[in-house]
Structure formats: structure tokens, C-alpha cells
Amino acid sequence: MLATAESCTGGLIAGACTDLAGSSQWFERGFVTYSNAAKTELLGVPAALIDAHGAVSEPVARAMAEGAVRHARAQVSVAVTGVAGPSGGSADKPVGTVWFGWCVDGAAHTEVVRFAGDRAAVRAATVRHALARLAARLR
Template identity: 55%
Template sequence: MSELHILSKRVGIKLKQQSHILVTAESCTGGGVASAITDAAGSSMWFDRSFVTYSNEAKIEMLDVKESSLQEYGAVSEEVVNEMVQGALLHSRGTYAISVSGIAGPSGGSEEKPIGTVCFGWASKQGLREVETVRFSGDRAEVRLQACWHVLSRLEEQLDIAE
């Protein structure tokens, strides 16, 4: 059993114990977080859906991300992941939401936002609002795996605080 599978199982137990339903909004991870979550048996009790919004158009159409935010800040920004996570809560039955948008590589980076830059958002119906930007190293697969691990690890920490 992979470490990510073990982590997602722990997160699921905590979500279920606290009567929460999770929803994800993913870009660079391409559904990797949802895949890790649904690897856990019984995840339908605490997981609603995932929005895989790889294109800017999908972010606008599915999550109500503002076109002006995408133009001003770019898809890989704390402003956009905040709108993604809010949209995920709005368009689901979730009580907790997470969002991820980043540059996994091997191309697409810039001096301002190098390859490995990933932005995260966490939100809950109870008022949690948090965003963060992290720079990971490694190839595309490693960046994506680290992003999945990070977003679930922070969610686990937030759930521990909420207990």
C-alpha cells in the first residue's frame, strides 16, 4: 500500500468522523487527488466529486473562476485556486474543498513561476479559507505526486485542528 493511499485513508476516516464531504478542484494533478481518495474503500461516504479543470475555459465554466483573475494573475496563482475552491463548494454537496493548480513541467515555467510551482486552496462551509504556494522539485510525475501528498497532508492537519 502506497504512502499516499495510507494518507488518503486517514483523511477519509477523519472526514467521516467529522461528518464532512470532500470535493476537489484539480488542474495540474489531473484528478490524481480524487484517484488517491477513491482508492480507499468506502470513500463514497465522504467524497462527492472532483472537478478536473485543466483548461482556463473549464475553470470558468465549471467553477466560476473569473476570466479577469486568469488574465491578471494566471491560472497558477493563489487568487485562482481560491476561486476554484470556492466554486467547488458552490457546485457540489461538499463541506470541505481543496484545489490545486501548478506547473508540473517539463515546460511552461517562467522566471516568476518556475516549473514545480503549485498553488493550493482549502475551504470549508464552516469558514476555513486558506491558500498557499509551494515549489516542488523533480520531474512531472514527481511534482504531481508531491502536490497530491501536500494537499492531503494539509487537509489532514486542518481536520486535526477542527476536532
């Protein structure tokens, strides 16, 4: 079973999954944790971790992926946290920066990607990348 933990995509990954007929056989739930408080309350991401590294970071993406599995009836998760724009970027984390986390059978993996384009393009690319990498990990 799959659980999603989404920030910058606001549920688009869960939506892409549940667009597929039969997804009730493998999709368990989605967490939309747009705010830092939601990441802490729903996924158990320590507030101190967010304070230390920022919401858009490797440790937070990893904690989101692990938290999604821990707080759901799922063995697999995908998590995303990023800067979709048009504002909110910085020198270290420009617009288009997205951290991904996947947890498959207890093993967590992370990756950062910088996507070009406007907000809609960054969000769409994030959904495609998250699901493509998940599929590769499940093979």
C-alpha cells in the same frame, strides 16, 4: 463531504481519495479543470481573475477551492493549480510551482509550494501535500 478541484494533477487527488474503501461516505465529486475555460465554466472562476493573475496564482487557487464547494454538495474542498513541467515555467512561476487552496466550512486558505523533480514527481508531491494539509485542517 469533500470535493476536489484539480488542474496540474488531472484527477490524481480524487483518484487517491477514491482508492480508499468507504470513500463514498465522504467524497462527493472531483472537478478536473485543466483549461482556463474549464475553471470558469465548472467552478465559476472569473476569466478576468485568470487574465489578471494567471491560472497558477493565489487568487485562482482560492476561487477554485471556493467554487468546488459552491458547485458541489460538499462542505470541504481542496484545489490545486501549478506548473508540473517539463515546460511552461517562467521566472516568476518556475516548473514545480503549485498553488493550493482549501475551503473548510466556509473558510478558505491558500499556500504556494515549489517542488523539485520531473513532472511525475511534482504531481505526486502535490497530491501528498494537498491531502496532508487537508487532514491537518480537518483535525
